[in-house]
Amino acid sequence: MLAFTSARPDARPWVRGLATLVLIAFALTGLPAQAVRIKEVAAIQGVRSNSLTGYGLVVGLDGTGDQTTQMPYTTQSLSNYMQQLGITLPAGSAQLQLKNVAAVIVTAQLPAFAQPGQTIDINVSSIGNAKSLKGGTLVTTPLRGVDGEIYALAQGNLVVGGAGASAGGSKVQINHLSAGRIPGGAQVERSVPTPLQDGDTISLGLNASDFQTARHVAAAINNKLGNGIARALDGRTVQVKAPNDPNARVNFIADLEELSIESMVPAAKVVMNTRTGSIVLNQAVTLGPCAIAHGNLSVTISSTPVISQPNALSGGQTVVAQKADIQIKQDPGIIMNLPASPQLADVVRALNALGATPQDLLAILQAIKAAGALNAELEVI
Incomplete structure (x- = not known):
């Protein structure tokens, strides 16, 4: 069981709005997979700004x-x-x-x-x-x-x-x-030399480290340009044989970048911004069955001015003091059972059912991950 208390129970409409946006994002990601060009997932190594x-x-x-x-x-x-x-x-x-x-x-x-x-x-x-x-x-x-x-x-x-x-x-x-x-x-005033024309090969550096993407890029190049032209060296680098003639190499790279590969499902990840309370989940995030206890804690502090008036001819001075009244109210926590959620829409519905504020969700998601019920990588920015 995971327990968490909240100090701001009044932000539930914000969470519902967040859930609506995520559901829209899920509806968009639920469309059939579209092909992407190699230039959109990789770049030529050594070709960069300084x-x-x-x-x-x-x-x-x-x-x-x-x-x-x-x-x-x-x-x-x-x-x-x-x-x-x-x-x-x-x-x-x-x-x-x-x-x-x-x-x-x-x-x-x-x-x-x-x-x-x-x-x-x-x-x-x-x-x-x-x-x-x-x-x-x-x-x-x-x-x-x-x-x-x-x-x-x-x-x-x-x-x-x-x-x-x-x-x-x-x-x-x-x-x-x-x-x-x-x-x-x-x-x-001076140019920077690049290794584009060096050697018999060029290397494609993927924008994100992923072995499946590297395999798909190498397969797309081999299917189009010939078997053995490309090979994946690791999850981020694909080595490609290229012509030695500078003009032919430029034309080869131009054609290479236009090759299409089928877009892959990314690794499950939840990105959390602790400064703004923003939470973004991609389509691969799933949730295992778990139980969560969630309650609300509110602290109210009120200050009332108190005037101390001296008696006449006493020579005293009027003093204004403050009387503080502190009240603590804690709602009873209710243990909620969250079923397994195999899709992003189910995850959003489960989190929305908690009625937690964005700041609360930051801690709840970390606790669910620690319990092994959140099948995703947490990244805090």
Whole structure:
């Protein structure tokens, strides 16, 4: 028997709504299996993007930049930049109030096969105490990879999707003002070599580790392109023989990614978000017979002000005190028998019958799993 108490018995309509959504999802997943392309379940290993990052300055702000007395590296960075342009700032420049300048971190993703001269989007985020980057311009910033080499140069006017105003100590702000984006704000200076043309084979990496999917992918390739072309190395990798000619290899991969395989039933999994109370079950989740005791516990605290008035001419003062009244109410728990549920719809009906809140279901599902009655993997995000 599993026991659990609840402190919020008033969220049952929410659970019914959740059950309705899950039942709709089950109705959709109950449709006949449809074929999916290999490109939707796997990708060519080695063909990936690379992270770039850099440190730069945003200028042209309307008094919303860093307070340089608290952020000395902003002034130091500007001084170094000016010296590169042949301008030497006077002594004591560290005390300059450059409120239209902000120190930022620039990040970007260098796509696979990106060539010099092409442009990529960049994200710009303040690292100081700048109030807003709106209207600012990023000066030329080198973007480096993990190897320390420069792969792109970033520069341009920021697009900040927010607005704000302040006056008389009041402030109103919409969205975030200390981060922005520059579409096409970086130009690629160096390409990253990929192993696509290396060797006699290519490797397909599955998006999720599953031996059945790997077997189906290899079988689909062999049935279409010839026996022995592909073989599954493990639950996530399928090795495929490919032509050595670069043009023929590209055409081969293009045809390979369009091959269809029948969609498989995924492994049973329950995903729980403890921060929001969201619970998602896929179509493979089943429930064994079990018994659950579920009750409600409520605590009510009320505070009543009590005034102590002194007698006349006593010299005392009037005192206001608080009198707290605490009441605890616990409903009796009822043991409910949940029958075996071979389908997702049956699982939803069984959980809905408990009348538990989403937060309660998080604990109840973990307890059912610990008892061995929930045939699914629990994943907490």
